[in-house]
Amino acid sequence: MIGIGFGPSNIALAIALEEMYPEVKSLFLESRTTPVWQAGMLLSGSDIQHHPVRDLVSPRNPRSHYSFINHLHEEERLFHFLNLNVPFPLRKDYARYVTWAARHFDDQVRYGSQVTGVDLPAQGEGAEIRLAGGERLTARSVVVAPGRPPYYPSALRKLADDRVFHYTRYLERVDEIAAVPSARIAVIGGSQGAAEICLDAAQRFPNSRITNVLRGFGYRQKDLSPFHGEVFFPEFVDYYYDASPESKEYLDKQLRYTNYSAADIDVLTAYHTKLYEQRLDGDYQIQLTRNSDIVSAAAAESGITLELAERHLGEPSSLDVDFVIVATGFIDLTDESGGNFLPDLLTPLSPRVGRTEQRQATIGRDYRVLPDTGKDLPPIYLNGLCERTHGLGDAGSFSLVSLRAAAIADSLSKAVAS
The missing domain is CATH 3.50.50.60 (FAD/NAD(P)-binding domain)
Structure with a gap:
């Protein structure tokens, strides 16, 4: 073998x-x-x-x-x-x-x-x-x-630029980020990894400015119900394997937040507390850009430009950053x-x-x-x-x-x- x-x-x-x-x-x-x-x-x-x-x-x-x-x-x-x-x-x-x-x-x-x-x-x-x-x-x-x-949003897939990278490479790239004074960082996604990186980057690079771009309204708590946790039982594998394609799709939607697009409550609490503390300090180092899709992306020597669209009102916006960290899964x-x-x-x-x-x-x-x-x-x-x-x-x-x-x-x- x-x-x-x-x-x-x-x-x-x-x-x-x-x-x-x-x-x-x-x-x-x-x-x-x-x-x-x-x-x-x-x-x-x-x-x-x-x-x-x-x-x-x-x-x-x-x-x-x-x-x-x-x-x-x-x-x-x-x-x-x-x-x-x-x-x-x-x-x-x-x-x-x-x-x-x-x-x-x-x-x-x-x-x-x-x-x-x-x-x-x-x-x-x-x-x-x-x-x-x-x-x-x-x-x-x-x-x-x-x-x-790794999964990249469609607007980023054709952007062959080393300043755009998957979150699993984050610690490999921190020296490069540190070398840019007051680095502008975009973190894409609403996963646990996205929240952890926003918190770590805020502490590791105190002069940075971090924009967390989310497709949804906000972060979702991971579903840790012991009933849904039974998807990690061996008998569920047999049940799922024998189910029809339509049933698999239904089960995936029902059980998605046991593992995806969500974060543990301790991470969410730490992140939300950080955002609240920013209000007290008047220093908004981390910004949430909610309900937003990346429409296009372009690279220049001065940085990466992301064109965004608000998903419900259709309002366009533009974001210029030095690095894009993609935390959208696999x-x-x-x-x-x-x-x-x-x-x-x-x-x-x-x-x-x-x-x-x-x-x-x-x-x-x-x-x-x-x-x-x-x-x-x-x-x-x-x-x-x-x-x-x-x-x-x-x-x-x-x-x-x-x-x-x-x-x-x-x-x-x-x-x-x-």
């Missing part, structure tokens, strides 16, 4: 294979040079948004060496962590855990390896993996986990006419892939990409990319990552043994 990407999804798979099917020979290819998790968003004080026991392994094997609790024990921080009066671990703490778990598999991972495509070999079975340096590798099975591509798999039918590196195989009635790729319950009628495909799996078919448990959350890894490990172990 060759795994493409070595973030949390494939780290969980490596653990599952070691504990369940140690006879499967595995190699993981990771484009980054070291194992890191959300390096651009490890903001001071920010936390994860799931129970710490929903880690890389515990829901599948609570006795595993690779649990978050054991990580704390081995780093002699367990009682210090248990003494914290916070509902969720700090993001920095979980990042250390992910790196710690990944380092156990250094002998199975090739860092700094950029995969450019997956195809069928000229002779033999399996799949051929092409690397940027021209090297080609073959494997009986491939598990693809590159993460979802792209799910689309139908065959969209821009993300499959991950780009699987494009050579797309003619062999089955289509649903909605012209989306056919994905099995075991996360395997299924072939079209009369065609063959080697065992290829999508790890962490199947929200459209498997529901919110596949939406980048840790909640079901260990059970998804188990399903893939079980399926591919049978496929490579046949």
Whole structure:
């Protein structure tokens, strides 16, 4: 098996294979040079948004060496962590855990390896993996986990300017922002990431001016109802997978705010308090521009100009900034006419892939990409990319990552043994 990407999804798979099917020979290819998790968003004080026991392994094997609790024990921080009066671990703490778990598999991972495509070999079975340096590798099975591509509003997609970047790169870019006196920053979006960046930038760059552009009226609190939280139960995956396309669409709308376009109440309270305090100080460092769409964007040496339109009154406005930070989430798999039918590196195989009635790729319950009628495909799996078919448990959350890894490990172990 060759795994493409070595973030949390494939780290969980490596653990599952070691504990369940140690006879499967595995190699993981990771484009980054070291194992890191959300390096651009490890903001001071920010936390994860799931129970710490929903880690890389515990829901599948609570006795595993690779649990978050054991990580704390081995780093002699367990009682210090248990003494914290916070509902969720700090993001920095979980990042250390992910790196710690990944380092156990250094002998199975090739860092700094950029995969450019997956195809069928000229002779033999399996799949051929092409690397940027021209090297080609073959494997009986491939598990693809590159993460979802970032989503940009349409007006920003054609703007090839390094001053416009996704929020996941924020900490990588802070030195550039700091080098601009009184930097003008636009933060696009109403997600938790957008609110966190506005708060961090206001403190980190005290002379900056920050404009938060929202399509909605304001921020929405994340739906943490324990009833809606059951979307992260394993049985919901079966329920969602078997539902009709119309039912999936209805469920997505009903459950959206458990994970998207919303923020935790502690972040919202801190943000709203900051805006109130600005009134007391008479210094409006952060401005909310609500109910607004980006109509167009243009780049010049002096900065980026965003043309906006108020969504309900139609009033136009213009915003000149030095940097645009896009906090509008990620792209799910689309139908065959969209821009993300499959991950780009699987494009050579797309003619062999089955289509649903909605012209989306056919994905099995075991996360395997299924072939079209009369065609063959080697065992290829999508790890962490199947929200459209498997529901919110596949939406980048840790909640079901260990059970998804188990399903893939079980399926591919049978496929490579046949």
